[in-house]
Amino acid sequence: MAIFQSRITQSVITFIIVSAVALWLFRDNIVALYPIQKDNKQIEIIEDEDITSYLEKIDNFSLKEYSNEQSLLHYIEAETFYSFKDSSIRLLNPKVTQYDEKGQETYILKSNQAKIHNSGEIIFSGEVNILSKGIYHEIETESLVMDSNTKEISSNKDVIYSGENAIIIAQGMHINDADDTMLLEGDIRIEQQSGPIINTKDLNINMAGGEKRYQTKEKSTFLSKDNTIHSEQGIDIDMKENLTKLLGRVEILQKSGAKILTHDLVVVQSDGGEIYKSNKPTNYQSKSSNIKSQGMYYDAVSQRIELMGGVVGLYE
DSSP states (O other): OHHHHHHHHHHHHHHHHHHHHHHHHTGGGHHHHOSOOOOHHHHHHHHHTTOOOOSEEEEEEEEEEEOTTOOEEEEEEEEEEEEOSSSOEEEEEEEEEEEOTTSOEEEEEEOSEEEEOTTSEEEEEEEEEEEETTEEEEEEEEEEEEETTTOOEEEOSOEEEEETTEEEEESEEEEETTTTEEEEEEEEEEEETTSOEEEEEEEEEEOGGGOOEEEEOSOEEEEOSSEEEEESSOEEEETTTTEEEEEEEEEEEETTSOEEEEEEEEEEEETTEEEEEEOSOEEEEOSSEEEEESEEEEETTTTEEEEESSOEEEEO
C-alpha cells in the first residue's frame, strides 16, 4: 500500500505542476474563466459525506499499482479523484481491475463511488457491478470491500443481488477467488420473478463453466400462492432450467390444510406452470384420508395430485 500511496502522491504532484504551468500560460484569461462551477453530482456526493472541502481533485484519474516484484496488482480508474486532509481518498464512478500473478484479469469492479484506506482496502458503495472471468454480478450494498493484499472481496452489510430471474436479499457476501463462487451470507430471501419466495440461509452462487446455480444445505422454505414447502437439507436451484430441488425430508402444506410428506422434491417452473415431482416414498394426509405411495406428481396450478406406485390408502 506504501507503493500505492507513493504513486498517488506522484500523480498529485504531477497534476499540480501541470496546473501551475497552465495557469501561468493562460493567466490573462483567468478572469474570464472564474468562477468555475463544481459539477452538481460531485457536490451532492461530498455533501452526503458531510465533507466541506478537499485538498486535491483530479478528473479522469488513473493509476497502476504494482507489487514489490513489479507485478501489476490493480489498475484504478475514476471519473474524479479527491484527497482530504484527515479522511480517506475518494473516487467518483471508479473502475478497478484486479490481476493475478500471471498478469491476467480476475475481477473488474465498478460502482458509484469508493474510498481507499491506508490499510490497502478499497471500499465500494452504491450499485456495484462485478465482472469475474466473464461472469457478471450486479450487487447493491452500502459497503463492499476489496482487500488489495489478500484480493478478497466481501461485505458485512445488507446486500441486494440481481440474479437470473430473481432478486436475492442477504446480510453479507464473500467471493472466493480460488473457485470463483460467491457466498451470500446470513438470512436469505429469494424473490423469483414468477412469484414464489424462498427463505433460507448462506446461499452459494455458482456461475462457473456456464452454470447458474444457487445452492445451500440449510433448512429452506418455498412459498408459492397455494402451498408452503419446507425442506430439511436445503435447496439446489438451476436457473437455466427453471428447476428447484428441495433436498432431504420435504413437507408440503396445502392451503386446504392437507399435508404431503416426501423426500427430494423437484419443482419445475415454466410457461406459468408449477409442477412438484418426487420418486421417493410419499405420504398424503388430509382430514379424511391417509395415503402412501412410492412417488408423486402434483400440478400446483390445477391442484391435481397423482400418487404413483404401490398406493395404499386409509379413508374415514
